[in-house]
Amino acid sequence: MSRFTVRVELHGATEADYQQLHAAMSRGGFSRVIEGSNGVSYHLPTAEYDYSSTETVSQVRDRAYAIACTVKQNPAVLVTEGGCAWKGLATA
Numbered sequence: 001m002s003r004f005t006v007r008v009e010l011h012g013a014t015e016a017d018y019q020q021l022h023a024a025m026s027r028g029g030f031s032r033v034i035e036g037s038n039g040v041s042y043h044l045p046t047a048e049y050d051y052s053s054t055e056t057v058s059q060v061r062d063r064a065y066a067i068a069c070t071v072k073q074n075p076a077v078l079v080t081e082g083g084c085a086w087k088g089l090a091t092a
Contacts (some may be wrong), residue, residue: 002053002055004052004060005050030051032044034086
């Protein structure tokens, strides 16, 4: 199972659009919280999501893009696979 960090940008979006995106991404299995190696959970920055799957990075990208398109057309989606490091995130 691989871990992915997904960033979605909705062009010309409102706060309500992002709230709708967060709900849709959550229904699709994407989380706005990430767990550190210390067992502590942290809130990700706005419109970033954590996702674990056996899918390929391209499949995750396509899944996130399809979900985002239900909120606003032509979103920008960036997916990275593997570990990440952070500092300054609020605890969940």
